[in-house]
Amino acid sequence: VESLLLECEELKEKLITSATEFKNKSLETDIIEGGRQSRADKISPDNNQEELISAKHDELKTLLMELESIEKENADMKQKLEILKNEMEKSTHHMNEMTDELDQLRKQNGIFREENRRLRQEKTALMRQIEEVVNQQVQRDKIIDEFGEAIDTRVSEWEETLDNKDAEIRNLKDQLSKSSLLSTSLTRDQESVQVKELREEIAKRDKIITDLESKLIESVEELNESASLIENLKLNNRKLEKSAKRKDQRDLLRKAHEAQERVLLLQESLKQAEDNLTMKSEQICQLLDTLRKYEDANHGLTSSLQEIKDLKKQISTKTEYIQDLVTMINKLEDLNSQHEIQITVL
The missing domain is CATH 1.20.58 (Methane Monooxygenase Hydroxylase; Chain G, domain 1)
Structure with missing residues (x-):
């Protein structure tokens, strides 16, 4: 120009x-x-x-x-x-x-x-949330590992205690089989009371097992829902907008938190089962003491001993079933941990 x-x-x-x-x-x-x-x-x-x-x-x-x-x-x-x-x-x-x-x-x-500044702020917030989730996952895995080790230790102790009690009962049975005197009506009444208590304890244990089964089914359903949500997130990950992705991630984190609460409830139920087993062991010890007293008094307890033996078999069966439930819960906890890791990665 x-x-x-x-x-x-x-x-x-x-x-x-x-x-x-x-x-x-x-x-x-x-x-x-x-x-x-x-x-x-x-x-x-x-x-x-x-x-x-x-x-x-x-x-x-x-x-x-x-x-x-x-x-x-x-x-x-x-x-x-x-x-x-x-x-x-x-x-x-x-x-x-x-x-x-x-x-x-x-x-x-x-x-x-x-827009770039806003996206950077959102990225920083998401990274902070991811770090918190990862830290929580690490702590939760640590607690689960400690809980599994404690359960294994207690189960081993229970098995050892029950084996010892079985040996003592066999010895008492051998000694009582040699006795020729019949037990008095009073002794039978006392034994019937103890047998009744054992049956009530078995009924309580059946109820606990039923609760554990229902909670276990609910945990499996929660894990299946988490797995399906993860699959849906993988399929829709390329189609959804960033805001929708963040919403799905929050839903998955919420599902993982609910699954964790289910695991905590199962842990409490297992603790109650452990307490019941401890009480049962104490009752067996008391029963053995009573049998020793009757043995010293030369009372025959053949029929009562047979009934106690049957009850003990039922207790052993319930204990094994509880151990199976504990194993299944540990597997579910591992699956839950894997799902939460996948959620964290996504």
């Missing part, structure tokens, strides 16, 4: 100079014609007049030719000036369009920066 303006200024100066030169030459021509006219009046010879007229005509022709060339240059300069004006208008219009586009780009850049 500056170069076009400079060219316009130069053309204007050339036009002004050409007009000035034309005026000066016209004045000079008039002066020359006046001088020649005065000389022609003084000089009478015809030859001199013809020469002067011829020279004047030649000079006029030259001036006319110069004038035509100047006018032609003037027309060319006007045409160039019009072209330059049109180009300047186009350049100005283009500059205005570029300015508008630049303003729009600046606005879009500001919007993009704000």
Whole structure:
């Protein structure tokens, strides 16, 4: 644009100079014609007049030719000036369009920066949540491992205690089988009370096992729901928007938290079962003490011993079933941990 303006200024100066030169030459021509006219009046010879007229005509022709060339240059300069004006208008219009586009780009850049800042904040918050979930998962895995080790230790202790009690009962049975005296009605009443208590304890244990089974089924359903949610998240991960992804992740975390609460309830139920088994062991010890007393008094307890033996078999069966439930719960805890790890990774 500056170069076009400079060219316009130069053309204007050339036009002004050409007009000035034309005026000066016209004045000079008039002066020359006046001088020649005065000389022609003084000089009478015809030859001199013809020469002067011829020279004047030649000079006029030259001036006319110069004038035509100047006018032609003037027309060319006007045409160039019009072209330059049109180009300047186009350049100005283009500059205005570029300015508008630049303003729009600046606005879009500001919007993009704000969006980038918001996404960074969301990313930071999500990373913080993921770290918290991972830490909670590590702590939960540690607690589950400790709980499993404690259960294994207690089960081993129970098995060892029951084996010892079995050996003592066999010894007492051998000793009591040699006794020839029958037990009195009082002894049978006492034994029947103890047998009744054992049956009630077995009924309570059956109820505990039923509760454990129902809770175990609920935990399996929760784990299946978590697995199906994970599969759905994997299938829809490429189609959903980021806000939807974050919502699914929160739902999965909520499901994992509910599964963890189920595991805690199962842990409490197992603790109750352990307490019941401990009480049962104490009752067996008391029963053995009673049998020893009756043995010392030479009372025969053949029928009662057989009933106690049957009850003991039932107790052993229930204990094995509880151990199977504990094993299944441990497996479910492992599956829950794997699902939570998958959720954390997603």
